[in-house]
Amino acid sequence: MAQRRPDEPQTSPRQETGPEPRERSPGYSIDGAHFPAPTLAPGLYPVATPIGNLADVGLRALQVLAAADLIACEDTRVSRVLLDRYGIRRPLVAYHEHNAARERPRLLAALTLGKAVALISDAGTPLISDPGYKLVEEALADGHAVTPIPGASALLAALLASGLPTDAFLFAGFLPSKSGQRRQKLGRFADLPATLVFYESPHRAAETLADMAAVLGADRPGALARELTKRFEEVRRGTLAELAASARDQPPRGEVVLLAGPPIDKAAGGDDLDAMLLDALATMPMGRAAGEVARATGRSRKEVYARAQTLKAVAGAAPSGEADGADDDEPRPDAPAGEGETP
Numbered sequence: 001m002a003q004r005r006p007d008e009p010q011t012s013p014r015q016e017t018g019p020e021p022r023e024r025s026p027g028y029s030i031d032g033a034h035f036p037a038p039t040l041a042p043g044l045y046p047v048a049t050p051i052g053n054l055a056d057v058g059l060r061a062l063q064v065l066a067a068a069d070l071i072a073c074e075d076t077r078v079s080r081v082l083l084d085r086y087g088i089r090r091p092l093v094a095y096h097e098h099n100a101a102r103e104r105p106r107l108l109a110a111l112t113l114g115k116a117v118a119l120i121s122d123a124g125t126p127l128i129s130d131p132g133y134k135l136v137e138e139a140l141a142d143g144h145a146v147t148p149i150p151g152a153s154a155l156l157a158a159l160l161a162s163g164l165p166t167d168a169f170l171f172a173g174f175l176p177s178k179s180g181q182r183r184q185k186l187g188r189f190a191d192l193p194a195t196l197v198f199y200e201s202p203h204r205a206a207e208t209l210a211d212m213a214a215v216l217g218a219d220r221p222g223a224l225a226r227e228l229t230k231r232f233e234e235v236r237r238g239t240l241a242e243l244a245a246s247a248r249d250q251p252p253r254g255e256v257v258l259l260a261g262p263p264i265d266k267a268a269g270g271d272d273l274d275a276m277l278l279d280a281l282a283t284m285p286m287g288r289a290a291g292e293v294a295r296a297t298g299r300s301r302k303e304v305y306a307r308a309q310t311l312k313a314v315a316g317a318a319p320s321g322e323a324d325g326a327d328d329d330e331p332r333p334d335a336p337a338g339e340g341e342t343p
């Protein structure tokens with residue numbers, strides 16, 4: 001068993017060089033260099049591991065995994081690949097959605113005995129679309145320390161490469177596998193001024209993208225990210241309709257994340273352009289209203305004016321307060337962004 005107890009984890013392991021020792025102390029190895037495990041305080045350590053490329057593991061993740069009394073993981077065969085790569089030999093316990101209710105009391109009992117328990121998933125950050133949440137919840141309820149060891153996650157890696165806005169995003173795990181329920185759930189997210197991120201199995205990607213296009217809008221920008229950090233890493237970008245067609249014609253293989261950008265009206269800053277325009281149009285002519293709203297939102301006057309014209313067309317009549325022929329400050333159709341704005 002590793003040296004331990006209640007001290008803080010060390011942050012700078014001592015590197016052992018020279019001839020291979022016959023019986024190594026518990027620790028981890030990087031490119032043949034062995035590092036002893038630090039001491040580790042008792043408690044639960046959710047540890048992020050790579051989502052494909054084993055070089056993405058964090059140094060603290062290796063320290064904690066090497067020092068833990070036991071490692072709870074989803075599939076011991078999957079986790080052994082990572083642990084073998086870094087020469088880590090600690091007891092493994094399977095903890096997955098099919099045995100979580102049975103195994104959780106045993107893991108909590110180990111914590112009560114003062115053990116340091118690491119929790120990992122098959123890939124990425126535990127608790128993200130796996131049963132780790134219940135374990136953390138109950139460990140905290142029992143008064144145990146929970147120390148996060150952050151690292152890779154497919155949802156963030158996909159967001160980084162998508163080209164979609166990152167200031168506000170909603171991650172909603174896997175959508176329902178039946179189209180009706182999936183569309184219903186998508187409908188609840190449709191108006192959120194945020195990028196939407198979903199996990200999906202590759203064989204459902206095309207039909208889920210078709211539902212996303214139908215419910216969120218065919219022209220809405222999106223991305224399909226697959227096999228991130230791996231050999232066949234690929235990110236497809238385009239409108240949801242284009243992505244649905246692409247996934248239908250060239251079904252993606254491997255692991256897949258689907259993303260949709262915010263509703264087009266709200267993408268620039270999360271402001272409610274229509275509401276602001278309708279307010280302004282109630283008291284001033286269209287040209288002036290467009291100028292005021294463009295200034296307030298930082299959008300181009302041309303864009304805002306076009307939206308005002310659409311609103312007017314949809315309403316079927318000039319909004320109240322607008323005098324006939326009052327658009328004397330209407331911008332030229334080719335007016336550059338911002339032209340006509342009041343200083």
Ligand code: SAM
Nearest residue numbers: 123124125128129153154199200227228255256
């Ligand atoms: N806990 C993990 C995380 O932090 O990302 C995710 C586990 S979840 C059960 C598995 C799903 O994550 C896959 O079905 C896929 O949607 C996504 N995923 C995992 N690895 C990925 C990768 N390398 N590239 C793209 N998506 C990935």
